[in-house]
Amino acid sequence: MATVIEHAWESLSNTLRLFVEAHMDFAALYNVDRPDAVTRQDRTIEGKLEKFHTLYDVTKDLQGFDYFKHADTALLILLRNAIHHRDHDLFVSWDAFVLAHEETQKLPSSKYLFASLTPETERFVPRYYLPLDDFRKRLPDAKLKAADRVTIGALWERDLRFADITTVAKREGFDVASVYVDLMPVFISAMHRVRGWLATTSFVPSGSDGRIYYHSFGAEPPAQQLSFRALAAPNN
Structure with a gap:
């Protein structure tokens, strides 16, 4: 019988696979049903955050690792809590934001800046943008x-690199509310970090997805490089 930690890791791994599958279908579905495509993407992201938080819940009292001592793991936990309780209007994804203004076909700002720690040369890596501020x-x-x-x-x-992103945004004349940051490099970094810590314990993954992602996140983390993409909003 799997331990609670093994089960938490396996469940998290399941959501990672489901996110990849949803991402592969996103473009085709977006062309025929944009609301459904965006909703599915947002819910799979929320699912990943929930399962990461579950892993945190069952491991937070173990010795050797503090989730709040690292930028990536702390961000995921605080973001999950914010979305889970949803007593505010923050953290609307870029795609959902655009969809909300579809009827008027006019966005509040004339230009937007997207920042990511995944280099722009990596064309096939998923990206998920949330407002930086x-x-x-x-x-x-x-x-x-x-x-x-x-x-x-x-x-x-x-x-x-929030400070560096803000510096570039101000220098290039972007309003702070028009700057978005990619969540995916943060999630990937956090997964590598937690997996590396688990490897120092007696943890052994269970289940097909659990073993696959445990092996995957045991490899060298992808290189990070701050990159930017600007967008001039249409019809503004």
């Missing part, structure tokens, strides 16, 4: 000690 807006409401919120905010600015 929403993370800063939500952090003060996180149920953490004030000192921990300050530490996490500093980690985000440095390790996830």
Whole structure:
């Protein structure tokens, strides 16, 4: 019988596979049913965050790893909590944002900036954009000690390059509300980090997906490089 940690990892791995499958179908479905395509994508992302949080729940009291001491793992947990409770209007994905303005065919801003730690040369890597400043807006409401919120905010600015992204945005004349950041490199980095820690314990993955993703995230993490893409909003 699988332990609770093995089950949590297997469940998380299942959602990763489902996300990949949904991503592969996204473009074709978007062409025929945009609301359904966007909704499916958002729900699979939320599913990944929920299962990551479950893994956190069953491992947070183990020795040797603190999820809130790392920019990537802390961001995923705080983002999941924010979306799970949804007592605010933050963290609307770019595709959902565009869809909400489909009827008027006019976006609030004339130009948008998209930042990612996945190089632009990586054409086939999934990307999922959320408003950069929403993370800063939500952090003060996180149920953490004030000192921990300050530490996490500093980690985000440095390790996830939020400060560098903001500098480029201001230099190029983008409004802060028009800057989006890619969640996927953060998720990938967090998975490599947690898998690396689990490898130092007695953990052994169970299930087909669990073993496949445990092996996958045991490889060298992909190189990160801050890259940007600008978009001039149509009909503005």
